[in-house]
Amino acid sequence: MKQDVGRDDSKISVMTDVWAELKELRDMVTQQKIDLSISKNKIEKLEKERTENPKVAFSVGLSNAGTVGPIPADMTLRFSKVLSNVGQAYHTDRGVFLAPVRGVYYFRFTAFSNTANRGMGAILYHNSKKVGWITNHNNHDVGYATVSNGFVLELEQGDAVYLALPTNFVLYDDPTTRSVFSGFLIFPQ
Amino acid sequence: MKQDVGRDDSKISVMTDVWAELKELRDMVTQQKIDLSISKNKIEKLEKERTENPKVAFSVGLSNAGTVGPIPADMTLRFSKVLSNVGQAYHTDRGVFLAPVRGVYYFRFTAFSNTANRGMGAILYHNSKKVGWITNHNNHDVGYATVSNGFVLELEQGDAVYLALPTNFVLYDDPTTRSVFSGFLIFPQ
């Protein structure tokens, strides 16, 4: 009996060890389940940020047709020569960039004219707001005028950015591509 | 007894299986603990890089007050019209951009003048070093002068970048925003 009891004791002791081991393992696995869940959420967040960072960048030349303007009122400039348009956010049919996501964008342009004694330049619009002008009076008897400007703008999704030609001003472009509008997303917000 | 012994043998055998199973499970859990720890470190590194990639971009217009200068010594240009200033790294009170992190930045500016027969333009400073000039002599009887330049600079955290007006030069800006200083972080280092 004693031996038996002893055996039983040892059996109980073994079972106690098994249950202790099982408890420890379950605790480890449960903790890992929590850790893994936290990691999965963090990965998902990182992946979301990556997909929310769309690729948006464009560069468009004004025209191959020579002088644009003058006209009796401000006119949206339709840049028709697509040098690049990743994300298709610049719409050549309307001459308007539409922000595909909320974010901070960079826009820059160079305007060129070879019409003497006449104003040249452009105005950058953000929706209906004039962000900045850059103009010159091409008061050369012979020669060219060029102006450039650049802006960092915070845009809401769907906001429009475009260039307009001021009343009575002219610009010029041809296949050598001298009047150019470019922009890209710096980072989403 | 034989049966008992048999039963004991089977019990020992069962217990051996349990311990083998427990050992295998513990090995799996231990390995997963290592794998999970490696994954957690990698996620932390990816998250750190994300937070170390701060959002820094600005665009500031010079003034609404008309002509700035001439003055008898180089002067820091305080661009007072904030078009955007994500990360608040451009300080309008001092006219200085202070790099919030070590990294590679892009800076560009357009300077405008409508004062005939006088020098115009600006010098870009990185701390006390003159990075680049861009100037013109507005030798038109009527008309405007505009100049632009742009630079990619490697900055240490806290480095200052600003534009200065050269001695005896002038610039002009008004609510149409023609003289503009812009910049953004391209990537941290």
Added chain:
Amino acid sequence: MKQDVGRDDSKISVMTDVWAELKELRDMVTQQKIDLSISKNKIEKLEKERTENPKVAFSVGLSNAGTVGPIPADMTLRFSKVLSNVGQAYHTDRGVFLAPVRGVYYFRFTAFSNTANRGMGAILYHNSKKVGWITNHNNHDVGYATVSNGFVLELEQGDAVYLALPTNFVLYDDPTTRSVFSGFLIFPQ
């Protein structure tokens, strides 16, 4: 005997519980192994994207030697003053930027001249294609001419981008750094 049987029953029941517990634990661990493997793949993908996003940005000044040109044929402009060249993609020996990865890049330049009554400016090349010109005729008796332009270009790995001086044109640069070529990777593709 009854007690023995009872004991045996309870032992069997205990063993059943142990095996049930073991099975449950093994299922949990196996599921975690799958989850961990998925997470590891996602992390690897995020890390790969990070390393595939190389740091490429440069800014180079033309020269400290004064006037460049005129020459009787278009000439690649070797910008010899390195202001920054992260990724070493601009090669000063050839005057050529070579794209280290397929992607979308931004390039901009400012060209300066102080030679009166002579053409000035530059042409941006993408491999053998002329992307855009920007020129002026410096028809001032006294004074300077500056032009700037900027382009967003989609490049294949190994594509070359460089500036050329048109036939009979001139540019000028000196230690004040007025003629500058800059570029950076916006995003890889």
